[in-house]
Amino acid sequence: MTDPKNIIAFQGVPGAYSHMSCAAVKPEMTPLACASFEEMILSVQEGRAGLAMVPVENSIAGRVTDIHHLLPESG
Known part of the structure; x- marks a missing residue:
């Protein structure tokens, strides 16, 4: 099992731009x-x-815009 500290979450499906961004960064x-x-x-x-x-x-x-509404409330 992977340590949660070594997991990066993204919105989308495997292969999406966000997924590729995680892999690149x-x-x-x-x-x-x-x-x-x-x-x-x-x-x-x-x-x-x-x-x-x-x-x-x-x-x-x-x-x-969705994320700009969620970030202030996310802590």
């Missing part, structure tokens, strides 16, 4: 796919992951 960590931004944040808060890859801007759609 933290190749030593095991990616954890999450169905929603809320689940991604909870995975860190509950100790299932040590970090989360949080998108704040998208090159096509611009600002990721």
